[in-house]
Every structure is written in structure tokens, then in C-alpha cells.
Amino acid sequence: MAKRKPGRKDQMLALLLYPLDWLEERSGLVGGVKYFLFRKVPGDISWGHTLGSASLTAFIVQAVTGVILAMYYKPDPNSAYESIRNITDDLWAGWLVRGMHRWGASVFIILMFLHMGRVFLYGAYKFPRELNWIVGALILVMGMMEGFFGYLLPWDQTAYWATVVGVNLQATGPFVGPFLGDILRGGAEIGPDTLARFYSLHMLVLPGAIIGLIVLHLYLVVRLGVVSPPWSPEAAGGERLGPPPPPRSGLVAPSPRGARRR
């Protein structure tokens, strides 16, 4: 094909890329994404450094499956349990999406813990990255709150009594505890208001806050750069040892075309 009609392939490619060019010319977004994806990182990073993006992926899975579950779930004491049963037993692949959301919640927390451990053991929380550690810790806390508020939603006996105990635990906090408990329950006892309240917090307030914090977290990662392992011969601020490795082609390296277009 290409030999018989030279230039045809380039024409096709130019046609395919035209929308991206259009977007880039008006917004600079393509360049921004490329800057984010192809930024420089130390040469001796390892699989441990992928735990952050793994956590992000887990969060995206939670967000997508959660949005879909919200289309079928009814946050009302008289129909919540029945709607969950409907999702699990009747709707096509409902069991799968609910299972992804349910087990993915644990995966999200576990990955955040592993990511946190990697950052701690590599000393990647030190100056100038303390703020990013704080932001990450806030994301972890909010992820756990997501777990707490989401646990009530199936509205079965486990969910109900676990929430009774969990809220009462917080209500034993000194001075403000009794008031905190009432605010969480939406009253003196767990009832319809509690379920609606937990649903709102679980699917609107906390995810919004987590998304904002993730954006801040990533901005700081890009701004401050990635840390080498402590045993790296490339000390911080030092010269790179030897010539840089030859660029690999493929998914993780910029294409020559991309380089030219920039």
C-alpha cells in the first residue's frame, strides 16, 4: 500500500491527528499531557514507584463503579436493602460491579498503605516534599472515611450495627463527642436521615474532596520530581553517572513524531 501510493500513510495520520492539533492550538492541553507523561524521572526508579499510580487507578475504579451503582441504589430505609439485592441478584453483571466496588475499596486502602510505606522507607517525605506527605495522609484518612460511610449503605444487620458501634465510638470523644455523634446520625438515633446523610457524604462530599487533594498531590509530584532510592549512586542534585540510557520506543517513550511536533 505504502509503496504503491507514497504519502498516503502520512496523509491518513495527519487526518487522524488533526483533532489533536486543533485542541493543542486552542488549549495547549496536548502539550500539557505530554509534559506530564514524559517528564524526567531518575534512572533507577523501580516498581515500587508505581504504587502511587496504582492507588490512583484503584480510586478511578471506585469512582466509575460507584457512579454506576448510584444509578440503581435507593438511599431509603424501606428500599435500600431491596435495591442492593436487586443489583446483586437481578441486574446483568450487577454482582460484578458491586463486587468491584466492595473489594476495590479494600484494594484502594491497601495500595495507599503500600505507597505510604514506600515513600517512608525511601525518605521521600523529606524536604521539600513534606506538604505532599500531609496531602497524602489526608487522602488516606478520607479514603477510610469513605469506607466507614459506605459500609452503612447495604442496610443489612452488619451494616446497621457496625455503624451504631462506629458512631457511638466517635460519640465517646471528650467534650464534642456527643455532638459529633448527633451530627453524624442526623439525630439522636440512626434512622432515615442517617442513611441519606451517609449516602451524600459517601458519594458527593468525600469523593469531591479526594479528587481535589489528588490533583494537588499530583501537582506537587510533578513540581518537585520523583526521588531516587536512598542507595542510588545518583545523589540528589548530583551529576548523572555516564550517558543516559538510549530511549526505548514503545508505549512509555515519546514517539519521534511527538518530539518533532512539540
Place this chain on the structure above:
Amino acid sequence: MDQHGGQGSPHEPTPTIWPVGFAIGIACIFVGLIISKIVLVVGAVLTAIFGFLWIRDATSGLRTVPTQPEEEPEPAPSAPAIPAHKGRPAMPEPGEGEIVRFPRSKLLEATTLGLGGLIGLVVTAPVLGFTILPPFIKQGHPEIDVGAIDDFPENKFVTTTFLINPEQGEVSRRTAYIRNNGLLGDAPSFTILSNRCAHLGCPVQINGLPLKKSSETRDGLVVDRTPTAAAAGFGCPCHGGQYDNEGNRTAGPPVRALDRYEFRIDDGRLMLGKTFSVSEVDGTGADAKIHTYPLAGPGQHVDGIEAWLYPVQPPR
């Protein structure tokens, strides 16, 4: 003024005696919390005064503006006119990177920030109030008719379930353990225990053999009554709290006795009112002495020094 001199040296405040008074004030507060309110107030005043003096002393170096170098004395009026490039300028020259601002631009900035803050407040306050206040307003429930006095055999616990908020449906079903103690003088006496565990609010179960259940429907509301043969206290399935027949804690993590319901006899019917908290019960049955307190949440002490952790309870 800067005894340590030079830039970059640690800027430590000079030694001061005020923290001693501050510490005495704090100690007075703690002692006053236990002994008397007067000592508490004295301690608070001491803490405030010495805290203020301490802060004032510690920040004196920061608050004092460095003195300007001595200005050139004004030349005598009779002296010959000085050239334009000498002497003080009529207006201060803007430094590098400094922006000269007119008063009206400062006014505009203040107006924008002020108005923006005001609009933010006007929007946020009702939303925040709507989030936080409803849980504290119009709490409580109407009196509940759980049956005739004759439905409760003497000296037997009857496990009674009822809807505390009928419009909310089954989620508001509550359980009370009701024992008819016979007559105290000429008034009927009842022991009515809430099944909410005083540890973290799980449902306590009666340790005894359930007998035949009877149901009664009044005004469309179902009340279930199950008498128990030979009750031997109550146990909580969640964390193993145990109570005796008067609701006193006998083992496990609960911090006080089981809560109780107020009751009233209306035309031979037993009406349940509000719940209240109990630290402990001395004696048994109709002669028991009940140490009552306003309703507190599970896990919250109502007596002893730990009760200081929960000085104010939300309205019920």
C-alpha cells in the same frame, strides 16, 4: 535590641519569669476542676494574665520596628538652596519590584475582599446551619402505649418491642425489658430497661428462656411481648458486656448500668416516656435506689471524674 546580633543567628527571646505564673495558673485550673469553682476561676485569670504577659514579652523583639538611622538635620532656612539631587526626596522612591499604589486602589481591594467575604458568609452560614442544627432540634418521641398492666406478670421480665417513631417505620423499632415489681405503697412499680448497651450501643439480650410471644396492634402499631422464664441478667453480643437483673454492669466493657425508660400509668395502660441514664442501682425490685442522670450516649460516663469529659449533652 538584638543582643545576638547579625542576620541568620537564632532569634531567641530573652529569659523571662512569666511562664512560672502561667504554670501556677494551669495547676490552679486542674485543682479547681476537682475541688472548687473559685480556685478554677482564679486559675483561669492567672493563666490569662501571665499568658498575655509572656506572649507580650516573647514577641517584643518582633513587634518593635527597627529605628531608622538618624536623618540629616534640616538645613537652616538661611542656607543657600540645595541642589535637587541632594537632601530628602519629596516622595519616597519606590524600591525595586515595589508597586506604587493609589489610595483608591487600596479602597477597591478592601471593598472587593469585604464584599466577597460577606457574600461567602451569607451563602455559607445557612448551608452550614442546615447541615449541623437539625440533628439537635425536635428530638424525642411521643409516649408509647406498650400494653395493660395485667399483660406484665409480676417479677418476670417481658421483652417488649415497639415503634418509637411510627412514621419512620421498622427502623425505629426499639426493645425494652419490662418487669412488673408489684405495688410500691399503692402505686404500681416497674423496672423498664433499655436494650441499648452502655458500652457502644449494641442490643443487649436477656439471659433466659423465652416463653410464648403475644402481639397486640393498637392504632396500626404492633407491640410484641415475650415473657422470659427465670432471667439471669443481660448480655451484649458485640463485645461481651454483662449486666444483672437490675441493669448493673457485672462484667465487660460497659461504663455504667443500662439506661431506663420513664413510665406512667394511664387508665391501666403502661406508657413509656423518655429514656434516662443510670450510673448504678442499689437494691432490687420495687425498693431499688436508682442513681439517675440525663440521657448520655453509650460509652459516656455519667458519674466519677470521667464524667467531666462530657460536660454538655445535646438536647433530647
